[in-house]
Amino acid sequence: MARIIAGLGSPHAPAVGAAVDRRDEDSAYWKPLFDGYKPMRAWLERAQPDVIILFTNDHFTSFFLDIIPTFAIAVAGQHEIADEGWGKRALPEVPGHTELAWHLSRQLVDLGFDLSVCHRLPLDHGSLSPLSALMPHVQQWPVKVVPILVNVLHFPIPTAARCFQLGRAIRECVESFEDDLKVAVLGTGGLSHQLAGEAFGHINPQWDEEFLERLENDPESLAALTHRELIERGGTEGVEVIMWLCMRGALSRRVRRVHRNYYHATLTGYAQVIFEDLENLPHT
Ligand code: DHB
Ligand code: FE
Numbered sequence: 001m002a003r004i005i006a007g008l009g010s011p012h013a014p015a016v017g018a019a020v021d022r023r024d025e026d027s028a029y030w031k032p033l034f035d036g037y038k039p040m041r042a043w044l045e046r047a048q049p050d051v052i053i054l055f056t057n058d059h060f061t062s063f064f065l066d067i068i069p070t071f072a073i074a075v076a077g078q079h080e081i082a083d084e085g086w087g088k089r090a091l092p093e094v095p096g097h098t099e100l101a102w103h104l105s106r107q108l109v110d111l112g113f114d115l116s117v118c119h120r121l122p123l124d125h126g127s128l129s130p131l132s133a134l135m136p137h138v139q140q141w142p143v144k145v146v147p148i149l150v151n152v153l154h155f156p157i158p159t160a161a162r163c164f165q166l167g168r169a170i171r172e173c174v175e176s177f178e179d180d181l182k183v184a185v186l187g188t189g190g191l192s193h194q195l196a197g198e199a200f201g202h203i204n205p206q207w208d209e210e211f212l213e214r215l216e217n218d219p220e221s222l223a224a225l226t227h228r229e230l231i232e233r234g235g236t237e238g239v240e241v242i243m244w245l246c247m248r249g250a251l252s253r254r255v256r257r258v259h260r261n262y263y264h265a266t267l268t269g270y271a272q273v274i275f276e277d278l279e280n281l282p283h284t
Pocket of ligand 2: 012059126189190240
């Protein structure tokens, strides 16, 4: 049986991927963020998950205004690297897990979630900036990745409650997959940020701290928030945190936080967490 051993949370931004590629991790500007990745890299090396289920979003790269699925899953054996306008990053294609992705696609329908199934889905910074910061990747990636895409850009977007429920449903589906896989779930994006309009540059560190606390201990209360409530606190793009709720929904009620870091120097409240799943501890 496959089992979920932990949930990880990571920011995403094009600048993070560029800093990885420039090896700029020790500059004064980036060190507080990349120091936060060190325990995550060590954890991944130690825990050796077979698969990461990645809750991520596309930024009008592979989807555009003509077609925007609310939820989508990438089932390819290899995920291409997208060109977001300044050339493709020199990264190997990211290996997928087609069997698990199809299992999730089928089983989720039975549980009331009808995801768009994508046979080809080039990944953008939403996926690649966290993955490249989290693990070695020059020759090949050490883990297979099943991306689940959430529309967080163009209304109507799914509610926080729906995202949390999707996480729960995914846990159930993972546990009905026959192969003995160790699965980690990774939520990307957020926390507070606003990239347009009068409140451009809005960051709310108090809210971000509160969000992280409640994510760990009382995620249902976050899942009950409306988009408006999330945006009032965390800015328009801060609504991206619904992807962190997918991640938390996939974990057991009680988790053990083994890592938490927060940094805001740029346009985004960058947070990193590892929650080990107390029902499926990784080192057994
Ligand atoms: C930026 C882009 C993002 O997608 C995001 O979530 C945060 C920041 C950026 O361009 O800085
Ligand atoms: Fe984003």
